[in-house]
Each structure stands twice: as structure tokens, then as C-alpha cells.
Amino acid sequence: MVDYRRRIIDDMLDELQPHLRALSIHGPKGVGKTATAMQRAVSVVDLSLAGQREIVSADPSVLTSLPGPVLVDEWQRLPEVWDHVRRSVDAGSPAGHFIIAGSSAPRGAVIHSGAGRIVPMRMRPLSVAERGLETPTVSLSALLDGTRDIGGTTKLRLTDYVEEITASGFPAIRGLPPRVRRAELDAYLENVVHREFPEQGYPVRRPAVLRAWLAAYAAATSTTTAYSRILDTATAGLANKPAKETTLAYRDALSSLWLLDPTAPWIPGRNHFDRLAQSPKHHLADPALAARLLGLDGPALLRAEQGSASLSEGTILGALFEHLAALSMHTYAEAAEARVGHLRTRNNDHEVDLIVQRADGRVLGIEVKLADRVEDDDVKHLRWLRDRIGNDLIDAVIIYAGERAYRRRDDIAAVPLALIGP
Missing domain, CATH: 3.40.50.300 (P-loop containing nucleotide triphosphate hydrolases)
Known part of the structure; x- marks a missing residue:
């Protein structure tokens, strides 16, 4: 065609x-x-x-x-x-x-x-590699096979990633002018509430509450916030709150429409850990949907990053950057016959944003950092994971928003999001 x-x-x-x-x-x-x-x-x-x-x-x-x-x-x-x-x-x-x-x-x-x-x-929205922004120089499949060579440079910077977050990975939407794009994404969400839910057998008696739940879920992007807290956030100030069963029905309907794409907790095949958290990490199908639900366009996200916005806005750009990375890693991992999870200890002492596991149980640990450089503190959880699981860790990677793909002196690979592909 x-x-x-x-x-x-x-x-x-x-x-x-x-x-x-x-x-x-x-x-x-x-x-x-x-x-x-x-x-x-x-x-x-x-x-x-x-x-x-x-x-x-x-x-x-x-x-x-x-x-x-x-x-x-x-x-x-x-x-x-x-x-x-x-x-x-x-x-x-x-x-x-x-x-x-x-x-x-x-x-x-x-x-x-x-x-x-x-x-x-x-099938998911377009991964970063599928958007044609750069020719990837680092292959997830090759990393899973044990390839050590890391290299390549990109011209993409923070503003480019913000554009990709807000442009969306829906092919028919991302190439439109920004205002038209926003209108299309708003219409997409309205269609979900007023048409898709009823067609799935979930009549929506209070559309405003569903929309608020979606916005609260979007605000929890890349976190493991409990569903009860998402409901509390969505219904703050309401005297007549919906029952918990109602909001669980929201989750079920959104899952059946493939509009939720959570990252499941990693369950290791070997007994490396005594206590790991079992909650999924929240992601919608596309970070652009989360940005629209929160009323944040590119300039608003950049203002938040520069520290001139409220606390809730100030944390969301990093969460959406991680969302964009997770969307891409899910797509690349499936092509490599691998699966993606996340790791968090129950006392929250340690977490690794993404764990990509091969069929034999060996894993790739990935941290995601919205920054143009990688500091030692950014990789402390990857070093902890390497110490904990030894040879079961194939490699450790930090995905960031900088210019160059390289291997650090501690042997952890630093790779710009634009340069990693399937």
C-alpha cells in the first residue's frame, strides 16, 4: 500500500x-x-x-x-x-x-x-525506533545475546523527546499540526468514554468520574500507586463516591480496549530475592494520552522540567520519558522473544525501571533517566542488581537523553533513547 x-x-x-x-x-x-x-x-x-x-x-x-x-x-x-x-x-x-x-x-x-x-x-503505538528519528546503533536483541559493543551519537535532545511524548505514536495523529493533534487526542479520549466503553458492555453513568479516574491514572504514570489511591485522587471532594467495584470495572474495560499497558512486576525464576513488590507499574497505551489527560503540552512539560511548575507537574516529564522508553522496550523485547517487567523491593530500598528477561531466565537491567549525562548515583540500583544476581545479569543499561552511546568505566552501558532499537 x-x-x-x-x-x-x-x-x-x-x-x-x-x-x-x-x-x-x-x-x-x-x-x-x-x-x-x-x-x-x-x-x-x-x-x-x-x-x-x-x-x-x-x-x-x-x-x-x-x-x-x-x-x-x-x-x-x-x-x-x-x-x-x-x-x-x-x-x-x-x-x-x-x-x-x-x-x-x-x-x-x-x-x-x-x-x-x-x-x-x-501491536502498540509507534516505538521510538519506528518513528524514523534516528538509525539505531544499539540493538536490544544483540544486548540480550551478550554483545558488548556500544557506540553512536544522536542530535536529539530534551525538546525532541518532549515533542515525541506529545506527538503520540498513533500513525495518523503524530504528523498533524500540534493544535490538530491535541484535538484528535481529545476526541480519541472522548470516544473511549462515550462510545468504546458502552460497546464493551460497560455503560458509563458518570462520564466525569471516569474522565477523572483516567487523569488520576495518567498522573500515576511509571509508578506503582495503589488503585485505591488513584480512586481517592479521582474523587476528591465528591460526597457520593463510586464503589471500588466501579473503578475496577474501569480498569477491566480499559484493559479490554488495550488502553492500559502496565509493566508487570518481575518474578525471577531463581531465588535471588526474599521480598519483591508485586504491583504493576502504570502506563497507558501511549504517553501522549497521559499528557492530554493532564492538560500538559510541550511548553508546559518543559516549564515543569525547569522547576517553574507545581510539584505534580515537576515530576511528570521524567515519568512520561520513562513511559516512552517502556513502550519502545516492550516492542523490541517481543521481537526478541523476551518479556519486560520491573523490579522494586517491598521496602522501596531498590528499584530497577525495566527488567528484560530471556527465555532462559537471564536478564538485562535497564534504568531510565531524563538527563543529558549519567552520574554515578543514577546507576546505583543497576550496580546493586549486578552484585545480587551475578552472571544472571547479561548486561546493565541506562537509557538517557544525551548525545552519545558509550560504556562507562563501571561497565554499565549508557544509551540515548533514540539510539536503541530492536
Whole structure:
């Protein structure tokens, strides 16, 4: 297709899709699932169209009669289509025949998990490497394989990263003029509250409370703040507070729409630690959504960084920079068949922002620092981790906002966010 920018997931699809009878590409609206799937689809069934839903409802066998690969788009609009595909796989549909794209099924829809028949693949907003800002010189996959060479320089600075945070990783939004971008992101959030929630089976009786909960969640970006505290923040001053079950339903609905992308706590396969915290680190699907929920544009974030804003604003730019790094590391790690977590001791003495774990249990420790230089104090938790787990630590990396990728005298790699890729 014209103007299609190849994504990291395309390499995985090239390798896997021809051999799988069915796979699903899932993620939030606007990340490019349909555009990517259409690069390899011969036939398209768009279930956002009432006529196509009617045809498939009347005769599901049409899905197997079409020449493949067949893209079944917006499958959640007709949840039973998932089971039609599963039964077709069981009946012996050819390899590479089905690509399913969309969100999760609405609450109450009864469908088979698809385990063993439909292979899921997560698609996120554009990582930093996918935005074409620089040619990465450091590969996460190579680091996981034990590569020690680190090098490269970038011209990107703090203002460029602020632009990337606010521009968003949604392909159709990021290239727009700033004011149009803000309007599109606001409309995206309004659509979530007023349309997507009801379509998922979660009627919203008090939209203002949901919007406040989203803003409180955004303010907790890159932290492990308890959900009870997020609720308290969202409903401060309200006499008639929503029940805890209501806000847990918010979380469930947002998860089903792939609008929450938390970083799970790392659970080591070996007994290195006695007590680790078990709370996820909060992230929305895209840091631009968090910035819009908090009413912060680029200039406001830069003012906060310079110390002229309130305390809450003054901490948010670093949290959003970490969010942008986490979004990218999740994408790169999946390409390398690795998974991402975070480490925090229960007494909060030590934390490592991101832990990337290989299948054999060995890990890469990553700290994220919004600064143009790396000081010894910035890597103290990485040194602690190295002392604690020894050879199970493949490498230690600090991602920062400076100019040069290099290896420090303590053997910790310092890499600008723009220079690390898959």
C-alpha cells in the first residue's frame, strides 16, 4: 500500500504468519493493525460494516471460501466470528489463511480462548525506533545475546523527546499540526468514554468520574500507586463516591480496549530475592494520552522540567520519558522473544525501571533517566542488581537523553533513547 511504513511486528509476521493457520493482531484503536494486516491479506472481511456482519452471521463458511490470507477486521463487532475461525482451524484450514484484527470481545460474550489455534500478537503505538528519528546503533536483541559493543551519537535532545511524548505514536495523529493533534487526542479520549466503553458492555453513568479516574491514572504514570489511591485522587471532594467495584470495572474495560499497558512486576525464576513488590507499574497505551489527560503540552512539560511548575507537574516529564522508553522496550523485547517487567523491593530500598528477561531466565537491567549525562548515583540500583544476581545479569543499561552511546568505566552501558532499537 502507498505510504505504508514498515513496523517491527512485520518481521515477526513475515516469519510466522505463513505457517500459522490463524493469528490475531490486537491493540488499541489507531495503532495501525488494519494497515499492517492488509499488507499481506488477499481478502478482507470488515465487520465494522453492517452488511458484512449480516453476511458472515448468515453463512460463516464464507470465511473459508474466500482466497487467503483472509483479514477479519474489527472481529469484536461480531464476537462469534472468533469461534467460527477456531472451528475452521480445527477442521483443517490451510496455513496462513486467517488474520484477525481488533480488540477484545465485549463483556458477556462467550468465546473460546483460541489457545492452540489462534496465535495472539500485540501491536502498540509507534516505538521510538519506528518513528524514523534516528538509525539505531544499539540493538536490544544483540544486548540480550551478550554483545558488548556500544557506540553512536544522536542530535536529539530534551525538546525532541518532549515533542515525541506529545506527538503520540498513533500513525495518523503524530504528523498533524500540534493544535490538530491535541484535538484528535481529545476526541480519541472522548470516544473511549462515550462510545468504546458502552460497546464493551460497560455503560458509563458518570462520564466525569471516569474522565477523572483516567487523569488520576495518567498522573500515576511509571509508578506503582495503589488503585485505591488513584480512586481517592479521582474523587476528591465528591460526597457520593463510586464503589471500588466501579473503578475496577474501569480498569477491566480499559484493559479490554488495550488502553492500559502496565509493566508487570518481575518474578525471577531463581531465588535471588526474599521480598519483591508485586504491583504493576502504570502506563497507558501511549504517553501522549497521559499528557492530554493532564492538560500538559510541550511548553508546559518543559516549564515543569525547569522547576517553574507545581510539584505534580515537576515530576511528570521524567515519568512520561520513562513511559516512552517502556513502550519502545516492550516492542523490541517481543521481537526478541523476551518479556519486560520491573523490579522494586517491598521496602522501596531498590528499584530497577525495566527488567528484560530471556527465555532462559537471564536478564538485562535497564534504568531510565531524563538527563543529558549519567552520574554515578543514577546507576546505583543497576550496580546493586549486578552484585545480587551475578552472571544472571547479561548486561546493565541506562537509557538517557544525551548525545552519545558509550560504556562507562563501571561497565554499565549508557544509551540515548533514540539510539536503541530492536
